[in-house]
Amino acid sequence: MSMNIAVIGLGGTGSAALRFLADAGHKVTGYERFEIGHKRGSSHGNSRIIRYAYPDPLYTNLMTAAFPLWESLCEKTGRDLMVKCGGITFAPGGHPELDATIAALSSAGVAHTVMSSADAMQRFPAFRFSDDEVVVFHADAGFLRSGEIVEAQVELARDTGAEIRAGVEVVDVGETQAGVVVKTACGDVSSYDKVIIAGGAYLPMLFPQIGLPLTVTRQQITYVGLEDAAKHLCAPDRMPVWIDASTYWYGFPTDGRLDGVKIARHQMGDVVDPVMDDRSVRGSDDDAAVRVAEKRIGGTTGSVVHSEVCLYTNTPNEDFIFDTAPGWNNVLLVSGCSGHGFKFTVLLGKVAADWATSGEFCHGLADDRFRLRLPSV
Ligand SMILES: Cc1cc2nc3c(=O)[nH]c(=O)nc-3n(C[C@H](O)[C@H](O)[C@H](O)COP(=O)(O)OP(=O)(O)OC[C@H]3O[C@@H](n4cnc5c(N)ncnc54)[C@H](O)[C@@H]3O)c2cc1C
Incomplete structure (x- = not known):
């Protein structure tokens, strides 16, 4: 069954999730607050060790x-x-x-x-x-070749039907009975079945109320x-x-x-x-x-x-965050790659894409170490 899914943040992780979802035939929209391949995040440049x-x-x-x-x-x-x-x-x-x-x-x-x-x-x-x-x-x-990979993955996703909204900042995400509502800085409001947020360094800004350990x-x-x-x-x-x-x-x-x-x-x-x-x-x-x-x-x-x-x-122990947002079932947070995560971004993107359709965390990402530990949860 084709779903309507948004990916917020098109760095290494988000661009991977986007292309896997587009390839699986879902209606997908990718939001990126800057231009694709920009230098204000974590995935730009020529190389990352694998x-x-x-x-x-x-x-x-x-x-x-x-x-x-x-x-x-x-x-x-x-x-x-x-x-x-x-x-x-x-x-x-x-x-x-x-x-x-x-x-x-x-x-x-x-x-x-x-x-x-x-x-x-x-x-x-x-x-x-x-x-x-x-x-x-x-x-x-x-x-x-990290910077080239981001651009190549976005290109693959676009070629497979993904809509790319570059230069569009998401300012609010909220889960309702009817779906997940995404609001942008320019005032657009859209609703999705599932939302994957791979916002890197900017993720805490979307959820200031939950004090992410980043x-x-x-x-x-x-x-x-x-x-x-x-x-x-x-x-x-x-x-x-x-x-x-x-x-x-x-x-x-x-x-x-x-x-x-x-x-x-x-x-x-x-x-x-x-x-x-x-x-x-x-x-x-x-x-x-x-x-x-x-x-x-x-x-x-x-x-x-x-x-x-x-x-x-x-994150305090360099483990990634890969978990649903507290209290919600249809919003996944992926971040905290802690300076060693690029080699895993393709897997984080794949498992995030699989989660969107199955609700499961597969491969080693089911490990408890990737769950959010917040005082209020
Ligand atoms: C100097 C350096 C060296 C590194 N070396 C290695 C290495 O050798 N090997 C390795 O495996 N890893 C390495 N890493 C780590 C790796 O590069 C990062 O872990 C990885 O790039 C993180 O990818 P990401 O997708 O989580 O974040 P990003 O690539 O930063 O992507 C997040 C994206 O989300 C966008 N965004 C955020 N909020 C919003 C919003 N509200 N609306 C729309 N868009 C939004 C941002 O603009 C950004 O493009 C290194 C990192 C650095 C900085």
Whole structure:
């Protein structure tokens, strides 16, 4: 039976939900307060790491459901939206996070190799490791072209009949006996059978009364230049994505879109208001990234090729929110991707789309850890 469904927020998650729903033959409308692919949310830019390697088996297992969905998107579009260059996680031997990552890969049956620093530098000559560091490599990792993915998914949804309302802010959502009523800033009112809200950093603004446990932070990424001689060693066929589990710095090989190598730190930045705060970059953040690049990667020039700001929407324990709005059955809230969620957005979108028609949370998203915990609920 065809249903009338709205998706609010067309970043990574919303664009995925929209295309799955359109593909299943539903009448769908996607609302996006800015233009498609804008830079005021969390999914813009050239790359996000995809990996099975997590210190937490819940996420390693979720990736077994997400990976085939990414592969199918690449097939469907005929585009290299996922680049499988492999991934490494490293830390001094015995570091608890590294040990937990190796254990999670083993228990999920993901093929991986644990290497000494000397072996790792021989295999991946772009990197510099210290003698005491241990490196775990797995081939089923790489990066997703996040900004291009959002645009491709919206395009797929539009081609399959979805209505896209870009530049339209939803200001109110309310569940009634007759359906879910959606009001926009320009005064339009529409009614739907189900509504999926994937609003990222802006989600709390739609529900100020329920005090969602979300903190929005400013995060900066930096591309550091490479000497000509180093470029071939930093290409995706020679250099995997990397995470230093002891400092949370991470990085990418060259992505074929911008020169240099992208580096950033997975650590909560300043708390910001997504609407009011500007997105200007800071020299001090770039300087820190350049220093890490010089320590970790051979042949960097010390110059900053590009940098930009993005938003994390964090829950206290970095688990996502995937739950119906308190007291309602027909409105789903999906957010709190906490700086590591892009790799799961395709799965969040698929499970949200399935929820709209079945009322069920499938795959690992049935886990209690994704339910809202509010004092009043
Ligand atoms: C610097 C940085 C690095 C990251 N690195 C990684 C990584 O390596 N690997 C990884 O897996 N993840 C990573 N992440 C996290 C990942 O990018 C995010 O978790 C993911 O993009 C979140 O997607 P989303 O759809 O929830 O939010 P968004 O992409 O922000 O989408 C939400 C959308 O909703 C719209 N919206 C909100 N409210 C309304 C409204 N009222 N009306 C209409 N539209 C509305 C917004 O405008 C926005 O477009 C990183 C994030 C950042 C910032």
